[in-house]
Amino acid sequence: MHFLTKKIQEQNSDTIICFIYENNANKSETFKYLNELSNGALCEQINKYETITGKFQELFKYSINENLKALIVGLGKKENITRKKLSQAIAFATRTAKNVSKNSSIAIELIENDNCSINISEKEMAQITLTSARIGLYEFDKYINDKKTKIETIELLCNNITPDIEKGAEIGAYTSFAMKFAKDLVNESAQIVTPNYIANLAAQIAKEHKLDIKVYNKNQIKDLKMNAFLAVAQGSVNEPYFIHLTYKPENEARKKIVLIGKGITFDAGGMNIKPAASMLTMKSDMTGAASVLGIIQAIAKLKPDVEVHILSALCENMTSGSAYKQGDVLTAMNGKTIEVDNTDAEGRITLADALCYADKLNPDEVIDIATLTGAVIVALGNNITGVMGNNQKQINKFREIAENYCENTWQMPILDELKNNLKSDIADFKNTGGRNAGTSTAAWFLSNFTKSKSWLHLDIAGTAYLDKSNNETLSGPTGVMIRSIINYILA
Ligand code: BES
Ligand code: MN
Ligand code: ZN
Numbered sequence: 001m002h003f004l005t006k007k008i009q010e011q012n013s014d015t016i017i018c019f020i021y022e023n024n025a026n027k028s029e030t031f032k033y034l035n036e037l038s039n040g041a042l043c044e045q046i047n048k049y050e051t052i053t054g055k056f057q058e059l060f061k062y063s064i065n066e067n068l069k070a071l072i073v074g075l076g077k078k079e080n081i082t083r084k085k086l087s088q089a090i091a092f093a094t095r096t097a098k099n100v101s102k103n104s105s106i107a108i109e110l111i112e113n114d115n116c117s118i119n120i121s122e123k124e125m126a127q128i129t130l131t132s133a134r135i136g137l138y139e140f141d142k143y144i145n146d147k148k149t150k151i152e153t154i155e156l157l158c159n160n161i162t163p164d165i166e167k168g169a170e171i172g173a174y175t176s177f178a179m180k181f182a183k184d185l186v187n188e189s190a191q192i193v194t195p196n197y198i199a200n201l202a203a204q205i206a207k208e209h210k211l212d213i214k215v216y217n218k219n220q221i222k223d224l225k226m227n228a229f230l231a232v233a234q235g236s237v238n239e240p241y242f243i244h245l246t247y248k249p250e251n252e253a254r255k256k257i258v259l260i261g262k263g264i265t266f267d268a269g270g271m272n273i274k275p276a277a278s279m280l281t282m283k284s285d286m287t288g289a290a291s292v293l294g295i296i297q298a299i300a301k302l303k304p305d306v307e308v309h310i311l312s313a314l315c316e317n318m319t320s321g322s323a324y325k326q327g328d329v330l331t332a333m334n335g336k337t338i339e340v341d342n343t344d345a346e347g348r349i350t351l352a353d354a355l356c357y358a359d360k361l362n363p364d365e366v367i368d369i370a371t372l373t374g375a376v377i378v379a380l381g382n383n384i385t386g387v388m389g390n391n392q393k394q395i396n397k398f399r400e401i402a403e404n405y406c407e408n409t410w411q412m413p414i415l416d417e418l419k420n421n422l423k424s425d426i427a428d429f430k431n432t433g434g435r436n437a438g439t440s441t442a443a444w445f446l447s448n449f450t451k452s453k454s455w456l457h458l459d460i461a462g463t464a465y466l467d468k469s470n471n472e473t474l475s476g477p478t479g480v481m482i483r484s485i486i487n488y489i490l491a
Contacts, residue, residue: 001137001180002153003130003173005161006107008033013107013155015100017071017093021078022054029159030109034070038062042070056085057092057471061100071097078117086111086125087132087406088471094136095474098151105153108133110165122158123168128406129156130172131179131483135473138180140187174301175486178294179479185290186465186477190266190283195233195314198263198289199241205293209300212246226313226353228332232346233315235270235323240315242357243289246307247299253307255364257489259295260354261288262347262370263312270343271326273319278374284477285347287464288369289314291482295489304490309361313350317343329427332356334449339427347372348445349431355449365394365454367488368446369481370461375438376412377462383470384408385481386459388443394454401491402484406472409484412459418444 008016008030018030027035035042042062045051052060056076063069073093075081090108097106110129113120120128133154141147156169185193185201199215206213218239221230226242233240243263264285268274274282289312296310324330328340330349333356338349347370358366376386385402387409389395395411402409421433421441429448433441443457463480466473 001134003169004153004155005166005169006155006157007159007161008157011107011155011157013101013105013153014067014103015069015071015097015106016157017073017097017106017108019073019075019089019093019109019111020052020054021075021081024054024078028109028112030157031072034064037068038064057089059096069100071100081118083118083120083128083404084406084408087128087135090129090132091136091472094133094151094154098137101151104149104151105155106151107155107157110156110158121164122162123164124404126156126165126168127172127175130154130169131176132406132472134176134180138183138474140184140476171302171486171490174298175483178298178486179482181297182287182290182294182479182482183477185293186284186287193265193283193286194238195241195263195265195316196238198265198286198293198312198314199243202243202245202293205297206245209297211296211300212248214244216242224357225333226357228330228338229313229315229350229353231324231328231330231340232270232317232349235318235320236316238265238316240313243312243314244357245296245310247296248307249303249305251305254305256307256309256361258309258311258358258361258363258366259292259485260351260358260366260368261290261292261310261312262286262351262368262372263289263314264347264350265314265316267317267344267346268319270317270346271319271323272342272344274344281465284465285371286314287371287460287477288312291369291479291485294479294482295485298486299489302490306489308489309363311354311357313354315350317346332449336429336448337427339424339430341430342432345432345442348442351446352449355446359451363452365456366450366452367456367458367485369458369485371464372459373439373442373461375435376459379412379439380410380462382462382466384410385463386410386412386439387456388412388414388440388459389456390414390447390452391454391456394456397491398456398484398488401488402481405483405487407481407484412440412443414440414443414447
């Protein structure tokens with residue numbers, strides 16, 4: 001996919017997307033240009049027949065001439081616009097344009113920010129536009145024989161291209177690449193995407209981007225004393241791997257961040273096997289790992305003055321003769337012991353060891369991203385990510401950035417009282433504590449394995465993979481929180 005910034009007179013696409021607000025006489029430069037090209041026929045159409053009134057995600061297709069179509073998309077009432085809505089309208093527009101365009105390129109106007117009631121810079125607008133345009137175009141057709149022509153180029157239209165706009169477009173393009181990378185990896189079968197496959201992929205990425213990498217195999221994981229992680233892995237014929245990639249800025253880093261992605265390449269539940277319907281999408285239980293691998297590639301391109309480490313404990317959670325069992329007591333890398341109350345609460349066990357490993361790197365901040373609990377779906381549904389942590393400043397900053405880059409989050413509490421849920425008679429904790437407050441309980445469990453004073457936990461179990469399309473993303477993987485984490489690192 002190519003991304004270009006262009007003046008409208010220089011664009012080469014057969015489909016141009018522009019946006020209008022509901023009941024708003026002020027039309028954009030792009031709209032005016034298209035209207036001129038049509039000798040005023042476009043405006044006439046709209047005024048006479050009210051073919052489009054600008055309602056949110058309302059659509060009007062108009063042929064300017066044989067070789068050029070205008071796609072006009074409603075943004076809704078000006079006073080109701082949000083960044084999330086901008087993203088939804090843009091993704092909807094490109095998704096539609098993909099089916100309208102006859103060649104492999106589409107053009108999209110940079111929404112004029114003075115025509116917008118929220119405070120948003122041109123740079124941010126360029127960034128959001130390219131990221132969301134790519135969200136709209138995403139599809140995974142590897143296994144579909146009857147392939148449609150793909151859009152290869154997005155032209156971002158604006159009359160006065162500034163360095164800020166170019167920079168925003170660049171960040172947006174790399175962000176959208178990271179999201180596509182992660183979504184492709186989640187879409188691929190668990191039969192192919194094994195721990196070994198991801199470890200090899202990580203090595204390729206490290207080579208391509210000149211990143212430091214460590215890949216630990218089963219014996220080396222043993223040497224690290226990650227016996228909690230190993231217990232989860234022991235039920236599978238596919239051996240576990242632990243990966244660690246590092247991006248270091250050329251000059252001195254202003255901070256060091258460790259990102260941890262949950263990397264269960266398939267979660268059958270273990271001996272506490274999942275019912276069929278719950279197991280159906282469990283190839284997506286490595287979304288955290290896919291996300292951090294996407295993010296590190298964007299970071300390697302964007303080169304912030306921040307040292308970024310990514311970690312993932314990769315394994316399968318299977319039912320088998322060698323699988324770990326209820327009642328087993330496991331010792332994590334930091335010496336703390338875990339009584340296995342339910343083998344399906346495996347993510348927190350693998351993350352426990354990854355968090356201990358992170359401590360050894362002496363980071364300023366740790367962020368983990370995990371498809372961790374069904375309970376977060378009960379609490380927040382499929383469009384809001386649960387955010388937890390032990391540093392309220394970090395949580396607030398992260399949530400503000402997430403909102404600025406069009407992602408919904410909500411904070412869930414981690415309180416001392418939760419420890420009663422996980423009391424064990426024979427170990428330091430059990431790994432589960434009943435149905436109540438499941439998301440917070442899981443986070444409380446994790447908090448025991450980090451020494452970091454700035455640890456942030458993202459529970460994406462509800463938001464990583466959609467059964468039903470929403471206003472922005474079609475069903476399947478979403479690449480959720482990748483935008484937010486990249487922008488958090490850059491901030
Ligand atoms: N991977 C699941 C969580 C999950 C559920 C992700 C639905 C995506 C969609 C996790 O490993 C799990 O099985 N959690 C259990 C924990 C329970 C046994 C305490 C759950 O939430 O049911
Ligand atoms: Mn599970
Ligand atoms: Zn899981």
